[in-house]
Amino acid sequence: LAKTTQPISMDSYEGQEVNITCSHNNIATNDYITWYQQFPSQGPRFIIQGYKTKVTNEVASLFIPADRKSSTLSLPRVSLSDTAVYYCLVGDDNSGYALNFGKGTSLLVTP
Amino acid sequence: GAVVSQHPSRVICKSGTSVKIECRSLDFQATTMFWYRQFPKKSLMLMATSNEGSKATYEQGVEKDKFLINHASLTLSTLTVTSAHPEDSSFYICSAILGGPYNEQFFGPGTRLTVL
Numbered sequence: 001l002a003k004t005t006q007p008i009s010m011d012s013y014e015g016q017e018v019n020i021t022c023s024h025n026n027i028a029t030n031d032y033i034t035w036y037q038q039f040p041s042q043g044p045r046f047i048i049q050g051y052k053t054k055v056t057n058e059v060a061s062l063f064i065p066a067d068r069k070s071s072t073l074s075l076p077r078v079s080l081s082d083t084a085v086y087y088c089l090v091g092d093d094n095s096g097y098a099l100n101f102g103k104g105t106s107l108l109v110t111p
Numbered sequence: 112g113a114v115v116s117q118h119p120s121r122v123i124c125k126s127g128t129s130v131k132i133e134c135r136s137l138d139f140q141a142t143t144m145f146w147y148r149q150f151p152k153k154s155l156m157l158m159a160t161s162n163e164g165s166k167a168t169y170e171q172g173v174e175k176d177k178f179l180i181n182h183a184s185l186t187l188s189t190l191t192v193t194s195a196h197p198e199d200s201s202f203y204i205c206s207a208i209l210g211g212p213y214n215e216q217f218f219g220p221g222t223r224l225t226v227l
Contacts, residue, residue, distance in 0.1 A: 034215060043115075043204045043218030044155070087154070097214055099145060101155040 004088045004102040011108050018075045020105050022088030025069045031091035033064060033071045034098040038085045044101075047086070048073070075107075083109045113139050113209045117219035124195055125227055132190045132222045134205030140185035141207035145216065146178075149202040161188040161205075195226040 005023040012018045024033070032051050036044035048055055050062040050071070061074040075082060086105045089098035114137040124130050134144055142163045147155040159180055160168040167180035179191040192199055202223055206216035 032213075034213070036216075038155075041202065041221065041223065043206070043221050044216075045218065046213070046215040049213045049215060097145075097208060097216070099157050099216075101147075101157075103154050 004090060006086075006088055006102060006105045008103065009106040009108070011110065012078055014079055014109055014111055015077050018078050018082075018107060018109075020073045020075075020086055020088075020107070021070055022073070022102075023070045024088070024090045027068050027090050032098065033062065033068075034089045034091075035060070035062065035073050036087045036089065036101075038087065038104070044087060078107075078109045080109050080111065083107060113137075113207070113217040115205065115207050115217045115219040117203075117205060117222050119222060120220060121223045121225075123225045123227065126196050127194055129191055129193045130195055130224060132192070132203055132205075132224075134188045134190070134207070134219050136186045136207045136217075139207075139209050141188075141209070142185060144182060144188040144205055144207045146180065146188075146190050147204045147206070149204060149221075151202075155204060158190075163188075192224065195224070197226045200224055200226045 032049055034049045035047040037047050038044040048060050048062045050064050052064050055062045063072045087101050091098050116135045118133045144161040146158045148158050149155045157170050158173045161180045161182040163182045163185050169175045182188040202221050204221045206218045
């Protein structure tokens with residue numbers, strides 16, 4: 001199983017861009033990289049997924065270098081409501097689903 | 112997006128009793144659902160994979176007789192915590208996969224279990 005490593009916590013001010021990097025050195029060829037957001041006492045919510053290069057949606061961008069050993073979630077102009085824990089997952093070898101949550105990154109956005 | 116519900120959202124029970132938690136996919140059918148447990152300030156830990164019409168697959172270290180999973184229909188999976196003890200107090204979260212292009216999980220809102 002590909003293990004992920006993220007910073008434990010990050011702080012940001014409102015309006016800034018936040019980049020959260022995740023390391024996954026032993027990612028498998030078929031693994032996708034998926035990011036989830038979790039607010040306290042709620043289930044996680046899907047943010048974005050990618051395989052290589054760059055993916056962008058209405059919420060975030062995901063940058064993946066050619067070697068795919070890391071990925072960076074980019075949140076543009078964060079607001080207070082973006083305060084949450086962000087998890088990076090890579091696909092499970094057996095099922096193809098990304099099921100193993102690492103420790104995540106706790107993002108605190110302040111005024 | 113797809114909606115997954117859980118019931119109850121919060122339950123308090125006495126030690127030794129059993130508690131059933133329901134997970135429903137409201138607007139789609141899910142042949143596979145997942146159950147997680149999350150302790151305070153910790154990450155989600157996968158407990159088991161619930162497969163419709165067959166036995167659940169449990170992760171290493173999770174007692175199948177302690178955490179009974181039944182996936183009787185394409186929209187409902189239940190987790191029963193049998194003979195609950197205080198150490199079973201946790202946040203239990205289920206998820207389902209819609210099967211779209213991302214195979215992302217749609218999570219329920221979670222169930223807070225407190226065993227006295």
